[in-house]
Amino acid sequence: MALWSSIGHLVQASVAATLLFAAGVTAATAPLPRTPGELRRSVSHAEMLIFLQSLPRSPGDLEISITELTRSPEGRSIPIVHLRRRGARNPLRALVFAQQHGEEVSGKDALLFLLRDFAAAPDSFPPDLELWLVPMLNPDGAEGGRRNNGAGVDLNRDHLLLSQPETRALHALARRLHPHLSVDCHEFTRDSRDYLQRGWSEWPLITMDAANHPLLPAQVYETGLHWVEEAAAAMAGLGIAYQRYLVGDAPPQGELRPSTLDADDARNSLALHGGLSFIIEAGVRRRAANPDADLGERVSAYLHLLRWLLAPDPQRRAQLVALDPARGTPLPSWLPTNVFWANTRVRETLVPVIELASGRTVKISTATVMYDRIVKTAQPTPWGYAVASDAAGIFRVLLGAHGISFESVTAGRTVATSRCRLLRLEEEYDEVYHRYEGRQIVTCAEAQPQTLPAGTLLVALDQPAARTAAAVLDPRMLYGLYQYPPFRALVGEYGTLPVDLVAAPGVTP
Ligand SMILES: [Zn+2]
Numbered sequence: 001m002a003l004w005s006s007i008g009h010l011v012q013a014s015v016a017a018t019l020l021f022a023a024g025v026t027a028a029t030a031p032l033p034r035t036p037g038e039l040r041r042s043v044s045h046a047e048m049l050i051f052l053q054s055l056p057r058s059p060g061d062l063e064i065s066i067t068e069l070t071r072s073p074e075g076r077s078i079p080i081v082h083l084r085r086r087g088a089r090n091p092l093r094a095l096v097f098a099q100q101h102g103e104e105v106s107g108k109d110a111l112l113f114l115l116r117d118f119a120a121a122p123d124s125f126p127p128d129l130e131l132w133l134v135p136m137l138n139p140d141g142a143e144g145g146r147r148n149n150g151a152g153v154d155l156n157r158d159h160l161l162l163s164q165p166e167t168r169a170l171h172a173l174a175r176r177l178h179p180h181l182s183v184d185c186h187e188f189t190r191d192s193r194d195y196l197q198r199g200w201s202e203w204p205l206i207t208m209d210a211a212n213h214p215l216l217p218a219q220v221y222e223t224g225l226h227w228v229e230e231a232a233a234a235m236a237g238l239g240i241a242y243q244r245y246l247v248g249d250a251p252p253q254g255e256l257r258p259s260t261l262d263a264d265d266a267r268n269s270l271a272l273h274g275g276l277s278f279i280i281e282a283g284v285r286r287r288a289a290n291p292d293a294d295l296g297e298r299v300s301a302y303l304h305l306l307r308w309l310l311a312p313d314p315q316r317r318a319q320l321v322a323l324d325p326a327r328g329t330p331l332p333s334w335l336p337t338n339v340f341w342a343n344t345r346v347r348e349t350l351v352p353v354i355e356l357a358s359g360r361t362v363k364i365s366t367a368t369v370m371y372d373r374i375v376k377t378a379q380p381t382p383w384g385y386a387v388a389s390d391a392a393g394i395f396r397v398l399l400g401a402h403g404i405s406f407e408s409v410t411a412g413r414t415v416a417t418s419r420c421r422l423l424r425l426e427e428e429y430d431e432v433y434h435r436y437e438g439r440q441i442v443t444c445a446e447a448q449p450q451t452l453p454a455g456t457l458l459v460a461l462d463q464p465a466a467r468t469a470a471a472v473l474d475p476r477m478l479y480g481l482y483q484y485p486p487f488r489a490l491v492g493e494y495g496t497l498p499v500d501l502v503a504a505p506g507v508t509p
Contacts, residue, residue: 032109032116036299041292042105043112045076045139051112052079060122061086064115069134070169074150076139078166080173081115083131085122092320093177094310097134097170098185100155100266102141102148106282106295107185110302111135126312132177137166156184159269160262160472161484162401167266174270175403178327180320182277183309184266185302190283194249195353203352203361206235206301207281209245209259211271214336214373215467217326223319224276227309230316234308240301243352245281248434251351251366255434257341261373262479263471272467274327276320280305331381331466337476338377340435341370377476379444381461382501385473386417389455391490391498396457398481402472404465409456416503417452420444420475421495422482438483442475447503460505475499 031047033039043051052066062085069080084091098107111133118125125131136142140150148154149164158167174182190202208231210224228244235242248256259279263269271277282298284291349369352361387395392408399406426439452458459469471477475497481487482497490498 032112035296036109036113036303037296039109039292039296039299042109042295045136045143048108048112048136049077049079052081052115055081055115055119058086059119062118062122062125064119069137069173070165072138072140072150072166073164074140076143076150078134078137078139078169081133081135083115083118083125083133084129085125085127088127088130091128091130092181092317093130093132093179094181094183095132095134095174095177095179095270096183096185096306097137097266099136099142100138100166100184101186102138102144102146104147104185104187104284105142106187106284106298106302107280108135108142109295109299110185110306113299113303114306126310128312128317129310131310132173132179134170137170156186156265158264159266160264160481162398168401170266171269171401171403174273178273178275179270180275180323181309182266182270182275183306184270184277184279186279186281187284187298188245188247188281189286191285191287192249194254196287196356198250198353199356200250200353201285201356202283203241203354204243205241205283205297206305207243207245207283208305209267209279209281211268211277212259212261212373213263213268213271213467213471214261214339214375215263215331215471216268216271217329219326219329220271220274220276220323223323224271224278226319227276227278227316231305231308235301235305238304240304242301242305245279246351246369248368250353251364251368253366253368255368255370256349256351256366257370257434261339261341263468263477264479269468269471272471273465275323278309328464331461331470333381334378335381335470335474335476336375336378337474338478339373339375342372342374343367343370344372344374347371379474379476381470382418382474383504384458384460384462384502385469386415386450386452386500386502387457387459387473388498388500389453389457392455392457394486394490395498398472399457399459402465402468404459404469404472405463407458407460409452409458410454412451412453413458413506414449414451415458415506416447417450417500418444418447418503419450419500420497422475422491422497423495425482425488436479439478440475440480440482442480442482442497444476444501447501450500458502458505473499475501 246256350363
């Protein structure tokens, strides 16, 4: 669908746009003030479309093109902006997207300032970079001031299922681009109840974390962490309160850990394609009288961090290039199926917090900042998976959305398979160990020869999407498909799962 015809329609029809013009804001300046500090509120979807329309398409030797990534469930256009210097040879590819969570706004505003500044000063665009920006991935949530999209889905928990147009389109794009660098922009709450009760708010204005899924090649994980640490020095030099992203309750008792180790968010699921992948979270004071009062500060911090990430630093560029071979690293012979964060060395961490009464930063000593990934169970890596023919319909859609190759068995073929059973689904959030609800507890039998009926889908792990295939399909993953109702409905009598492990292709034991 042509974006600009829809925008032309929107400009004529939209009440927001009419009000904008009525207020004397012209397309050339709308909706960004001169500096982030002058922002009084976040840019709306309609304003963003007008702003994008106003951008020059070929300032200097910079080429800017704008297309539609997809449409939201409520029919809103989701634009994607592509920037590249004319004649750039082998540029590094970066994909930056924001506002997956509709009420987390500052990443979007920062991307619009970034675009404006590149368009105004094209020489500032790194010559060795090709950049794709999706400033507002969830316009339905943005317009409603809520986390979820128009279908009521939390997009950043949908990257395993890819059930929504936004996540499907993002993954299709990432598979086409194979970005060296992906960045997902969010906001966290600095003044959660747990901190407020102690008279504190969280210290950082902006945080970042890298992909950490246990199936990632070690080089990807370690390079990502290295960048997270290097950014700390860079941001400290600019006077920006930055730290590695930590989620959890207030110290000293609250567990504080980096981002989730699972594959259902954008950061980890995109990293499984190869390349570095980060989440950035700016801190919002949601309980403040006017949470927008420091919007400019958040946007400014975002801009500094994004410019640092995209800057043509020779060492970091070399690290990105060095990761290319890691994309082809085969899976290990084991799959970590139950993994969590812990503090294995009983290290003390001093967590800075802001004491609200005095405005001072104080450091709280704690042993519950958990930086170590713990593997509790790992299982042998199978040759692949066999999806039962009567579940093939839903799995074809899933495999297609993830770009996972499969073969549809036409005649009976005998292979060695392990049948797996769901023992139970743990529905409750585990307060003691801070484990999310929806854990699937699965047991698999010894491999037996089985003649696969026609219509069985056979998925080999000897394929470029092997990491994604294992993360999505392996029934032994602690957080997998069977926590979701459409897949839970496929669990048969006695808990039989629709996906078998295949020990080897066409071999009987
Ligand atoms: Zn978020």
